[in-house]
Amino acid sequence: xxxxxxxxxxxxxxxxxxxxxxxxxxxxxxxxxxxxxxxxxxxxxxxxxxxxxxxxxxxxxxxxxxxxxxxxxxxxxxxxxxxxxxxxxxxxxxxxxxxxxxxxxxxxxxxxxxxxxxxxxxxxxxxxxxxxxxxxxxxxxxxxxxxxxxxxxxxxxxxxxxxxxxxxxxxxxxxxxxxxxxxxxxxxxxxxxxxxxxxxxxxxxxxxxxxx
Amino acid sequence: xxxxxxxxxxxxxxxxxxxxxxxxxxxxxxxxxxxxxxxxxxxxxxxxxxxxxxxxxxxxxxxxxxxxxxxxxxxxxxxxxxxxxxxxxxxxxxxxxxxxxxxxxxxxxxxxxxxxxxxxxxxxxxxxxxxxxxxxxxxxxxxxxxxxxxxxxxxxxxxxxxxxxxxxxxxxxxxxxxxxxxxxxxxxxxxxxxxxxxxxxxxxxxxxxxxxxxxxxxxxxxxxxxxxxxxxxxxxxxxxxxxxxxxxxxxxxxxxxxxxxxxxxxxxxxxxxxxxxxxxxxxxxxxxxxxxxxxxxxxxxxxxxxxxxxxxxxxxxxxxxxxxxxxxxxxxxxxxxxxxxxxxxxxxxxxxxxxxxxxxxxxxxxxxxxxxxxxxxxxxxxxxxxxxxxxxxxxxxxxxxxxxxxxxxxxxxxxxxxxxxxxxxxxxxxxxxxxxxxxxxxxx
Numbered sequence: 001x002x003x004x005x006x007x008x009x010x011x012x013x014x015x016x017x018x019x020x021x022x023x024x025x026x027x028x029x030x031x032x033x034x035x036x037x038x039x040x041x042x043x044x045x046x047x048x049x050x051x052x053x054x055x056x057x058x059x060x061x062x063x064x065x066x067x068x069x070x071x072x073x074x075x076x077x078x079x080x081x082x083x084x085x086x087x088x089x090x091x092x093x094x095x096x097x098x099x100x101x102x103x104x105x106x107x108x109x110x111x112x113x114x115x116x117x118x119x120x121x122x123x124x125x126x127x128x129x130x131x132x133x134x135x136x137x138x139x140x141x142x143x144x145x146x147x148x149x150x151x152x153x154x155x156x157x158x159x160x161x162x163x164x165x166x167x168x169x170x171x172x173x174x175x176x177x178x179x180x181x182x183x184x185x186x187x188x189x190x191x192x193x194x195x196x197x198x199x200x201x202x203x204x205x206x207x208x209x210x211x212x
Numbered sequence: 213x214x215x216x217x218x219x220x221x222x223x224x225x226x227x228x229x230x231x232x233x234x235x236x237x238x239x240x241x242x243x244x245x246x247x248x249x250x251x252x253x254x255x256x257x258x259x260x261x262x263x264x265x266x267x268x269x270x271x272x273x274x275x276x277x278x279x280x281x282x283x284x285x286x287x288x289x290x291x292x293x294x295x296x297x298x299x300x301x302x303x304x305x306x307x308x309x310x311x312x313x314x315x316x317x318x319x320x321x322x323x324x325x326x327x328x329x330x331x332x333x334x335x336x337x338x339x340x341x342x343x344x345x346x347x348x349x350x351x352x353x354x355x356x357x358x359x360x361x362x363x364x365x366x367x368x369x370x371x372x373x374x375x376x377x378x379x380x381x382x383x384x385x386x387x388x389x390x391x392x393x394x395x396x397x398x399x400x401x402x403x404x405x406x407x408x409x410x411x412x413x414x415x416x417x418x419x420x421x422x423x424x425x426x427x428x429x430x431x432x433x434x435x436x437x438x439x440x441x442x443x444x445x446x447x448x449x450x451x452x453x454x455x456x457x458x459x460x461x462x463x464x465x466x467x468x469x470x471x472x473x474x475x476x477x478x479x480x481x482x483x484x485x486x487x488x489x490x491x492x493x494x495x496x497x498x499x500x501x502x503x504x505x506x507x508x509x510x511x512x513x514x515x516x517x518x519x520x521x522x523x524x525x526x527x528x529x530x531x532x533x534x535x536x537x538x539x540x541x542x543x544x545x546x547x548x549x550x551x552x553x554x555x556x557x558x559x560x561x562x563x564x565x566x567x568x569x570x571x572x573x574x575x576x577x578x579x580x581x582x583x584x585x586x587x588x589x590x591x592x593x594x595x596x597x598x599x600x601x602x603x604x605x606x607x608x609x610x611x612x613x614x615x616x617x618x619x620x621x622x623x624x625x626x627x628x629x630x631x632x633x634x635x636x637x638x639x640x641x642x643x644x645x646x647x648x649x650x651x652x653x654x655x656x
Contacts, residue, residue: 065329065589093458096592097623099603099616114603116590116618120458120472123479127590148461151626152618159293174286174655183294184614190298205298211580211610 031060039124040068046089051080069127074139077130081145084117084126092117092126095142097152100160102185110134111162115142115149132162141167159184251279254637258287262367262641265651269628269640278640281632283625288655296615300581301327302542304612306399308602311617312653313396314359317352318595319653320401321345323615325482325591326602327403330584333535339524340531341405342484347418347521348391348400349483349593350514354425355384356596357507361432364504364645368445376431383421390414404541405534415525422515422522429511436504446501450631450643453498460627464598464620465510466647468494469502476594483593488517500646507596507648540582543574581610597621597648621653 035041040063047070048054057076062069072080084092096116103110109131116127130139141164142149153164154173161182164170172179181188192204202208257268266287272280292311296304308323309316328334362377385395391410392400400407436442452462454470467474475492477485493509495502534541543559563571586608592601598620605614624647631643 064587065332067329067590069588094461094463096461096599096601097618099614099618101588101605101614114588114616116601116603118599120474120479125480125590146461147459148623148626151622155622172286174289176286183291190294205295208298 032063036061036063036068038066038068039122040126043068043090043124043126046087047080047083050087050090051083053079067125067127069129071129071131074130074132077128078140078142078145080128081115081142084128085145088121090119091121092119092124094118094120095146095149098142098149098156100156100162100184102160102187104134104186106131108133111137111160113139113156113162137162138165139163140165141170143167158182161185256640258284262644264363264367264644264649267625267644267649267651267654269644271632271637271640273637276636276638278632278635278637281629281640283628285622285625285651285654288651290656292656293615293617296612298611300610301403301584301612302581304615305402306397308615308617309397309399310652311656312595312597312600312619312621312650314356314650315352315595315597315600315653316397317345317348317401318593318600319617320399321349321483322591322593322595322600322602322617323604324401324403325593326589326604327584329589329591330587330604330606331403331540331582332585333404333537333540336535336537337483338405338532338535339484340409340528341533341535343521343524343528344406344410344533345401345483346485346488347410347518347525348388348406350517350521351384351387351418353514353596354511355381355388357511358384360507360596360645360648361436361504364648365436367641367645368442370436370442372435373432376428376435380425380428383425387414387418387421390417402534402542404537405532407542409533410525412529415522418518419522422519426512426515429508433508437508443501445638445642446499446504446646447497448499448501449635449639450500450503450646451498452627452631456627456630460623460630462598462624462627464594464596464624465503465506466624466627467598468492468506469496470498471496476592476599480592482591488520490514490516500642503646503648510596538573539577543577583608583610584612592618595620597650597653598624617653617656619653619656621647621649621651622656625649625654 036044044061051057053076057073057080059071059073062071084090094117096118099114101112101114103112111134112129112131114127114129116125118125132139139162141153143153144166150167151173153167154170156162157164157170158172158175159182171177175183190204190206192206194204195202252273254271254273255268256271257263258266263269268284268287270282270284271278292307296307299307305320305323308319311319325334328337358377358381362374362381365373388398389395391414392398392407452466452470454472456462457467457470457472463474471494473492473494476482478492490513493506493513495505563574584606586606588603588605590601590603592599599618600620601618603616603618604612607613627647628644632640635643
């Protein structure tokens with residue numbers, strides 16, 4: 001994960017606070033150890049029984065904030081999704097869309113796609129996460145499994161440039177068709193202009209000091 | 213050049229000659245009428261008064277029948293998710309409240325629940341704050357459903373419901389103003405609790421409003437339930453059964469009108485909903501009329517919950533409304549100036565005159581905000597339109613790394629094609645009105 005230096009996020013000025021020497025590393029989200037707790041063990045067991053290639057397809061299992069995340073290899077995503085939906089012990093009937101996240105620091109897995117799943121039968125939630133490199137940002141589409149993902153995948157393509165292979169009409173949805181760039185990526189600037197008020201100038205939000 | 217019947221009279225026999233018989237017009241004119249059906253593609257919106265906001269519908273018609281319906285959205289895209297990445301976690305509330313502007317409290321609550329999950333303080337939220345959240349959400353559900361009835365009726369040509377509906381909505385908005393200072397987009401729910409306590413006499417006003425609304429809801433009920441014109445416009449219109457709802461991820465009144473008693477308040481309670489007595493309203497007609505009945509039934513259930521909240525507020529009078537952790541809680545109450553706004557005077561006296569450290573902490577909490585442990589979380593609430601889910605990612609800093617809203621309007625609008633294709637043009641209006649999309653939420 002990320003690493004922070006200093007305390008206030010100030011760059012390029014002399015350190016007068018004495019905090020500049022601090023180094024803080026973000027929490028590591030390594031794979032969780034069994035038992036996972038709650039219903040997560042049941043979900044993992046049922047998936048493993050129904051899907052013999054579990055160990056190859058699932059890169060890691062993360063338990064955080066009382067939520068289960070399965071990191072899936074993109075080649076296996078559709079297979080895993082179908083089993084999660086169709087197996088009566090799992091029956092995740094609903095996929096609540098896909099949310100993209102851009103981590104420019106994670107070389108080779110810059111773009112993540114996060115799929116929250118919901119089982120109405122068992123009243124459970126889990127999350128699938130797929131990561132792909134920026135240079136090859138292809139993820140198989142889940143529209144054939146959950147048709148409701150259609151617009152969500154278009155939005156994630158629009159905002160992050162993740163290409164969902166097999167999507168019937170992967171076009172921009174929120175931005176104009178001829179828009180250049182993908183706005184939610186971290187390398188896409190927010191924009192904005194400095195505002196002057198009574199002699200003082202306030203920089204645009206993206207130019208302001210970031211406290212980390 | 214080829215043979216040109218007009219050239220002799222025009223004397224242009226050399227060079228290229230342009231005439232109405234050139235090109236492939238001959239071919240084209242013989243093709244006209246080759247197909248029997250007459251297809252028209254109609255562009256409805258984005259400035260059409262019946263499309264529930266800046267929604268653009270592209271309809272392929274065969275006579276009066278819709279053969280294909282597609283939505284074009286994005287006309288109200290404001291980049292709220294991107295903007296939150298440049299503000300503190302507390303300021304994020306002010307942004308997300310403007311997404312689904314008819315259900316601001318739900319956006320705020322979902323965002324705060326997700327943030328609190330990341331902070332690990334879900335079970336430290338004071339009980340009074342949770343009661344206030346529930347009460348505000350249920351009041352908001354009433355005001356949102358009122359717009360669904362009012363504008364939905366208006367779109368179908370029924371002019372009276374909106375007067376009844378907006379009269380009752382006004383009652384709720386007045387309560388919002390009394391409690392939070394604002395009628396819409398209040399930024400009232402904050403990570404850790406709520407911005408300020410409910411004024412003491414407001415509880416009585418809320419009780420009175422509940423009594424009034426219970427009577428005045430009858431106006432729309434008696435006007436529309438069983439009304440033959442209303443039934444003809446909504447019964448069996450916009451049909452979407454349970455299988456369709458599941459595959460399209462449709463939640464909320466549409467799902468409950470398909471017979472599925474799925475309500476996150478019951479199935480996955482948050483903010484203490486498990487302590488309230490209320491029913492999940494369902495119908496099994498899968499049509500626009502069923503959705504109308506579900507919304508109508510939910511009004512009464514919301515009133516029931518609000519009345520229980522009022523009793524709880526009386527019991528918890530004076531209890532804190534913000535988490536005890538001073539690093540997360542907003543440093544001062546904001547409703548205590550002479551004009552009802554501003555920081556509390558004792559707090560200002562303390563930070564300006566008595567404690568340098570208090571001033572430093574006030575400054576740091578207000579400008580920097582608090583740090584949120586790295587990770588991701590998803591929290592969902594049952595908004596008037598379905599599941600509002602918030603996926604937040606933190607990198608450990610004072611600003612969100614990513615905030616994504618799973619907006620029910622955005623998702624449910626996908627079902628337009630399934631509901632409208634094969635029906636009449638006029639029924640498109642009815643179907644879209646029954647989805648009740650809010651374009652601010654769709655486009656974000």
